[in-house]
Amino acid sequence: MVQLLLVLIGALLVTALARTREIAAPLLLVLVGLLVSLVPGTSELYIDPEMLLTVVLPPLLHGAALESSYTNFRAQIRKIVHHGVLQVIATSFVIGWLAFTLIPELPLTSAIVLGAVIAPPDAVTASAIGRQLKLPRGVMTILGGESLINDAAALTIYRMAIAAVVGTTPTLANGALVFVLAVVVGVALGLVFGVLAQAARTRIPDVQVATVLGVLVPFLAYLTAEELSGSGVLAVVTAGLYVGHNQPRARAAGRLQEHTVWASINLLLESLVFAYIGLQLKTVVDELITSGRDIGSLLVATLAIFAATVLFRVLWMYSSNYLPGLSHLLSPGKRPGGRWRRTAVLSWAGMRGVVTLAAAGAIPYTTSAGDPFPARDVIQFVASVITVATILVQGTTLPWLIRKLDVIDPDEAARDDQAEAEARVTATNAALRYLDQLTPADVGTDPERFERIITRMKALVEHQGMAAAEQVGRTPAEREDTASRGFADLRRDLLEVQRSAMADERDAGNLDDEVLRRVLRELDLQEAALDSSWRSR
Numbered sequence: 001m002v003q004l005l006l007v008l009i010g011a012l013l014v015t016a017l018a019r020t021r022e023i024a025a026p027l028l029l030v031l032v033g034l035l036v037s038l039v040p041g042t043s044e045l046y047i048d049p050e051m052l053l054t055v056v057l058p059p060l061l062h063g064a065a066l067e068s069s070y071t072n073f074r075a076q077i078r079k080i081v082h083h084g085v086l087q088v089i090a091t092s093f094v095i096g097w098l099a100f101t102l103i104p105e106l107p108l109t110s111a112i113v114l115g116a117v118i119a120p121p122d123a124v125t126a127s128a129i130g131r132q133l134k135l136p137r138g139v140m141t142i143l144g145g146e147s148l149i150n151d152a153a154a155l156t157i158y159r160m161a162i163a164a165v166v167g168t169t170p171t172l173a174n175g176a177l178v179f180v181l182a183v184v185v186g187v188a189l190g191l192v193f194g195v196l197a198q199a200a201r202t203r204i205p206d207v208q209v210a211t212v213l214g215v216l217v218p219f220l221a222y223l224t225a226e227e228l229s230g231s232g233v234l235a236v237v238t239a240g241l242y243v244g245h246n247q248p249r250a251r252a253a254g255r256l257q258e259h260t261v262w263a264s265i266n267l268l269l270e271s272l273v274f275a276y277i278g279l280q281l282k283t284v285v286d287e288l289i290t291s292g293r294d295i296g297s298l299l300v301a302t303l304a305i306f307a308a309t310v311l312f313r314v315l316w317m318y319s320s321n322y323l324p325g326l327s328h329l330l331s332p333g334k335r336p337g338g339r340w341r342r343t344a345v346l347s348w349a350g351m352r353g354v355v356t357l358a359a360a361g362a363i364p365y366t367t368s369a370g371d372p373f374p375a376r377d378v379i380q381f382v383a384s385v386i387t388v389a390t391i392l393v394q395g396t397t398l399p400w401l402i403r404k405l406d407v408i409d410p411d412e413a414a415r416d417d418q419a420e421a422e423a424r425v426t427a428t429n430a431a432l433r434y435l436d437q438l439t440p441a442d443v444g445t446d447p448e449r450f451e452r453i454i455t456r457m458k459a460l461v462e463h464q465g466m467a468a469a470e471q472v473g474r475t476p477a478e479r480e481d482t483a484s485r486g487f488a489d490l491r492r493d494l495l496e497v498q499r500s501a502m503a504d505e506r507d508a509g510n511l512d513d514e515v516l517r518r519v520l521r522e523l524d525l526q527e528a529a530l531d532s533s534w535r536s537r
Contacts, residue, residue, distance in 0.1 A: 003045055007279070010036075011271035026274045027395045030388060033278020044283050047276060049361030052354055054222060056269055058236050060354070062218035063266040065148060065240025066247075072141045073241060079320075084146030087316050088153040091119040091309070096161075098308050099382065102301040105293075106375045109164045114379045116158035117360050118309060118386050120150040122353025136407060139346050151355050152182055152231040158359055165374060166367040178229075185230025190238025193221040197243050201250040201258075211257050214243070215265070256528065273354045277387055280357065284377075284384045291377050302382045306389050310350070317347040341405040348401055351394055352387040360384065431461045495527050 014032050018025035036042060047056075073080065096115025100108045121143075135143070156179045197217045204210040221239045222232035247255060288295055321343060360383035363376050435458055440450040502519055505511040 003043060004047075007045055007275055008268065008272055011275035012268070014275070015267065015271045024395060024399070026270070026391060029271060029274035030278040030391050030395075033275040034281055034388065035278075037279045037282035045276065045279050046283075049358045052273075052358035053362065054219070054226075054232075056273060057354060057358065058218035058222040058232070059215070059265050060269050060273070061148065061233060061236045062221075062240040063262050064144065065237045066244040066262060068144055068148070068241060068244060069141070070241045070245035072137070073145050076141050076145055079142055080145035080149065082320060083142065083316070084148070084150040085153045087146070087313070088119045088150045089157065090316070091312055092116040092154060092157045094312055095119065095305060095309055099301075099305055102304055103298065103375075103378060103382075106378055107165075109161055110374045110376075110379060112161040113158060113165065113363065114382055116154050116161060117379065117383045118305075118352060118356055119157075120154040120352075120355055121147050121313075121350040122355055135345065135349075135402070136342065139342055139349070139407070142346060143349050148237045149234060151233040152186065153179065154355070155231070155233070155359065156182055162363065166364060181229055182231040183234060185228050186225045186232065186234030187238050189225045189228070189230055190221055190235040191242060193217050193224075193235065194239040194242030197239060198246050198249070201243075201254050207251065207253045207257055210251075210254055211261055214258060215261065217243070256525070274391070277353065277357055277384075277391065281384050281388055284380050288377050288381050293378065293381075298378065298381065299385070302385045303389075305382060306386045309386060310348075310390075310394070313350045314344075314347040317343050341407045344405055345398070345402055345407050348394055348398055351390040352383075353391070356383050356387050428461055432458065435461070492527060495523050499523055 010032075011029055014029050015025045017023075018028045092112065092115040094115070095118060096108075096112040099106055099114050100111035103111070106114070160178070194217075197214055200210045200213045204213070217239055218236045221235040224230075225235035226232040250258075285295070288298070318340075321339065360380045363379060364373055365376065366372055435454055438450075438454065440447045443450050443453060445453065499520060502511065502516055506513060506516045
């Protein structure tokens with residue numbers, strides 16, 4: 001436990017350094033973890049693969065789903081299924097056959113297990129690196145969408161191949177039935193838990209209780225779906241998409257708290273996962289040496305499998321541009337060749353991660369007859385090397401590829417700012433129309449006081465509307481130089497003065513800490529409102 005805490009602290013410090021230097025944190029974490037594992041005397045860190053799948057993966061998937069757009073996901077569902085299901089199935093068998101050909105000690109069934117283990121690009125890796133690199137929305141929708149659902153197909157093939165090795169003889173029809181059942185049960189349970197989570201957010205008056213229940217949702221959805229032969233991954237993703245889509249209907253205080261809680265959970269678990277990926281490689285190599293394998297020839301075969309995995313994804317992505325219904329894989333934008341450029345980035349963004357590592361570690365040690373699982377150590381070695389290689393090779397070169405191909409739409413951020421400003425104006429007009437319809441009876445006061453209340457509320461709403469209207473049609477530089485920005489800066493300074501005065505009163509013994517905390521929370525919420533309007537731009 002102490003060792004795990006030390007790794008967590010070190011991983012968080014590395015993440016802080018990466019963010020300060022604007023380096024993709026997952027890449028630096030894997031590299032540092034790999035270097036630390038090579039230091040003589042470093043003890044082995046072991047995390048139960050089942051814990052990775054049931055404790056670490058569900059909240060990470062749920063967090064990624066919460067930040068995804070259900071509207072965009074639904075619009076791209078055919079392409080997402082094409083890449084997240086069909087590509088994974090094809091990759092599992094193609095790479096499995098190649099591994100069987102290149103590695104003599106690897107039986108065909110074990111090779112299919114290996115193919116299923118390394119087939120799915122990882123949602124955690126994709127979202128973490130994609131956010132850092134600010135990939136275009138079209139790329140992120142496809143990449144994030146396929147990464148969220150591909151584990152269902154990969155784990156179904158994985159379980160069938162495992163069953164074949166340990167003594168069961170599954171048929172193709174049985175496999176198809178298992179997959180359909182996993183999808184139906186997983187999605188259905190995900191919707192159930194999503195509805196329950198949304199009900200808790202809107203009906204439980206205690207925000208902290210509702211937030212904690214929301215944190216439990218991915219674990220409940222995953223474990224329940226797995227227990228009922230469904231896909232735990234799809235259950236978690238479905239629940240996350242539903243809850244994320246209904247964010248506007250939750251309480252404001254709940255949204256503020258949930259955002260902070262999930263951001264902290266994701267930061268902690270992502271840091272741990274990528275550090276563990278780097279630390280784990282040396283352990284796998286040591287086990288291979290102990291078993292007496294020829295590491296040199298196996299490493300050559302592994303690098304060939306890695307190259308084939310990357311190449312197969314590239315060929316799949318580009319061939320998709322010519323399939324009916326999938327020819328418009330990505331919006332080409334205004335520049336010539338925009339589609340092939342974005343497809344190139346999407347092809348190169350197929351990093352592997354926690355699912356590959358956990359699935360390889362979860363392979364049983366023995367068959368039903370008590371014999372050792374054939375080539376288990378080989379599967380773990382190949383999977384670990386490919387996971388690290390995709391993160392380091394593809395992850396480190398992806399920023400260069402994005403810059404070289406110039407795929408980032410320079411107008412996307414400006415369009416988003418314009419849409420945000422116009423939406424704020426629409427909201428302001430709706431608020432003013434609502435105020436015009438009120439009567440003294442609605443407010444529960446006399447006409448004279450009612451007029452004063454309405455006048456003050458209209459002044460506040462109109463000020464907010466004026467601040468939003470100032471942003472429409474302006475460039476980012478012009479948005480920084482507005483009267484409302486000056487008002488926001490002054491308001492923030494005044495809040496700081498108020499906080500300092502309250503602290504002085506507490507230090508002088510005139511104010512209790514509990515009262516101080518209540519007042520500070522109110523002032524902090526006011527500043528958070530200002531920050532959401534300005535600092536995010």
